[in-house]
Amino acid sequence: MPQETRLILKYADTPGYTPDAECYLRHGGYEALKKALTLAPKTLPDGRQVGGPEQIRDDVKLSGLRGRGGAGFSCGLKWSFVDRKSGKPIYLICNADESEPGTFKDKQIIYKDPHQMLEGMIISCYANDVHLAYIYIRGEFVEGAQILNRALREARAKNLLGRNILGSGYDLEIHVHRGAGAYICGEETGLIESLEGKRAYPRIKPPYFPAVLGLYMCPTIVNNVETLCAVKHIVAMGAAEFARLGTPNNTGTRIVSISGQVKRPGYYEVEVGKVTIGQLINDPEFAGGLRDGRKLKAVIPGGSSAKVFKAGEKFKLRRKGPDGKDAEQEVDMLELPYDFDSLIAAGSMSGSGAIIVLDDSADIVAALANISEFYAHESCGQCTPCREGSLWMSKALHRLTHGEGRAVDADYLLKIADNIPGGRTICAFGEACSWPVQSFVGKFKDEFAARGAADEARRKQEANRAEAPANLKSPVAV
Numbered sequence: 040m041p042q043e044t045r046l047i048l049k050y051a052d053t054p055g056y057t058p059d060a061e062c063y064l065r066h067g068g069y070e071a072l073k074k075a076l077t078l079a080p081k082t083l084p085d086g087r088q089v090g091g092p093e094q095i096r097d098d099v100k101l102s103g104l105r106g107r108g109g110a111g112f113s114c115g116l117k118w119s120f121v122d123r124k125s126g127k128p129i130y131l132i133c134n135a136d137e138s139e140p141g142t143f144k145d146k147q148i149i150y151k152d153p154h155q156m157l158e159g160m161i162i163s164c165y166a167n168d169v170h171l172a173y174i175y176i177r178g179e180f181v182e183g184a185q186i187l188n189r190a191l192r193e194a195r196a197k198n199l200l201g202r203n204i205l206g207s208g209y210d211l212e213i214h215v216h217r218g219a220g221a222y223i224c225g226e227e228t229g230l231i232e233s234l235e236g237k238r239a240y241p242r243i244k245p246p247y248f249p250a251v252l253g254l255y256m257c258p259t260i261v262n263n264v265e266t267l268c269a270v271k272h273i274v275a276m277g278a279a280e281f282a283r284l285g286t287p288n289n290t291g292t293r294i295v296s297i298s299g300q301v302k303r304p305g306y307y308e309v310e311v312g313k314v315t316i317g318q319l320i321n322d323p324e325f326a327g328g329l330r331d332g333r334k335l336k337a338v339i340p341g342g343s344s345a346k347v348f349k350a351g352e353k354f355k356l357r358r359k360g361p362d363g364k365d366a367e368q369e370v371d372m373l374e375l376p377y378d379f380d381s382l383i384a385a386g387s388m389s390g391s392g393a394i395i396v397l398d399d400s401a402d403i404v405a406a407l408a409n410i411s412e413f414y415a416h417e418s419c420g421q422c423t424p425c426r427e428g429s430l431w432m433s434k435a436l437h438r439l440t441h442g443e444g445r446a447v448d449a450d451y452l453l454k455i456a457d458n459i460p461g462g463r464t465i466c467a468f469g470e471a472c473s474w475p476v477q478s479f480v481g482k483f484k485d486e487f488a489a490r491g492a493a494d495e496a497r498r499k500q501e502a503n504r505a506e507a508p509a510n511l512k513s514p515v516a517v
């Protein structure tokens with residue numbers, strides 16, 4: 040039976056483990072930083088001399104680490120895009136906004152092991168010649184900002200941060216910046232605008248790829264909290280050892296937030312792709328299954344913007360058969376390995392690593408109405424398809440959940456959702472607000488259509504009654 044593999048959360052829930060620097064140091068904390076700062080230059084087989092920072096960048100690429108913030112983009116590749124010849128300073132931003140509904144993993148790291156995140160950041164800054172970095176934390180998470188500021192003070196006092204870190208000659212300062220309390224502040228270019236003191240309007244890519252034109256129009260790396268923690272482990276254990284965790288192209292561990300109608304909602308760290316969605320939901324080691332007497336209805340596999348899976352849905356995946364050859368196999372939604380590629384192949388995504396479970400007591404129309412109201416509220420409003428479309432979808436769903444639906448609403452919702460994504464908007468929020476509607480309505484169309492038709496029939500009946508001569512009206516209806 041699969042178990043948790045705790046790498047990042049190794050000590051997080053150990054009795055007596057506290058978030059202060061002393062405790063972190065007692066548990067081997069900052070050893071990876073010491074190792075990183077003292078890496079000797081190396082001559083590669085092609086004769087190239089590489090210093091410590093470049094070796095770390097190579098290792099992060101070799102480790103196969105993919106970003107844990109949502110898109111699953113290769114961290115090493117992202118770092119390789121940084122313009123190192125511009126003569127401008129390079130910045131690093133740790134994205135601690137964590138606003139995707141259903142996601143609560145970064146908060147656990149901040150609450151329980153903030154120095155691990157700082158160590159990952161300091162190593163990543165050293166590897167990328169960064170001397171000023173920011174932690175962008177969501178505005179509402181006041182306690183998180185306090186914890187991080189305390190950790191930064193401790194790190195400065197121990198010369199793990201500041202000038203000439205541990206005598207290495209390397210200088211770095213890190214500041215905490217509390218966000219503006221909007222979901223769009225988590226989108227990396229919106230975040231950068233907000234950090235610059237402006238409204239978090241995402242920037243158009245191209246030309247504003249952060250690696251080239253980021254914070255203050257300088258090359259900038261934006262990485263998620265968990266991604267930066269993984270960097271510390273890549274340095275500590277070596278790229279090859281890290282890549283042995285997980286599965287090919289989906290390496291390392293991942294912290295999965297599981298919420299909804301399960302017995303044991305919570306966060307679970309697993310090797311990427313070694314555990315299926317069904318195991319995460321049903322095994323006693325993880326979420327422990329549905330509440331007694333309930334059946335599974337649907338699963339949102341990667342935060343609220345991921346396309347929903349319907350219970351019993353089947354997918355065709357290419358997998359290795361018993362003869363070791365690649366073959367197409369039909370798998371049930373619950374048998375999908377929880378990794379980046381399998382979920383994309385099944386038409387959804389693992390996104391921010393957040394699984395939301397709905398059982399047969401869930402009102403699917405109300406669930407989508409709730410999600411859509413969030414997106415309509417959070418659209419920054421720059422792009423017409425997103426601004427208007429998210430609002431129209433939310434209004435239609437409000438109608439359907441308030442007895443005012445129409446038989447055509449299911450098709451109306453699909454029509455709007457199909458016309459927002461596909462390069463019509465500045466940022467991926469366009470997709471994020473459309474995918475839930477496309478998948479919920481697409482896969483549960485009967486329920487949406489029936490709700491609209493029932494509302495319409497009831498209104499017709501009421502209208503007929505109102506028009507009927509007074510002597511034919513039922514006393515009850517009056």
Ligand SMILES: Cc1cc2nc3c(=O)[nH]c(=O)nc-3n(C[C@H](O)[C@H](O)[C@H](O)COP(=O)(O)O)c2cc1C
Nearest residue numbers: 106107108134136137138225226227262263266467
């Ligand atoms: C609307 C929107 C919201 C996002 N919110 C977050 C967030 O809260 N945290 C995060 O790490 N990434 C978020 N992202 C992804 C970031 O833009 C960016 O890709 C990520 O921080 C990169 O880090 P990674 O490569 O380590 O995953 C969001 C993206 C979009 C489109």
Ligand code: SF4
Nearest residue numbers: 419421422425464468
């Ligand atoms: S897609 Fe939506 S959230 Fe993104 S920039 Fe356009 S209006 Fe703003």
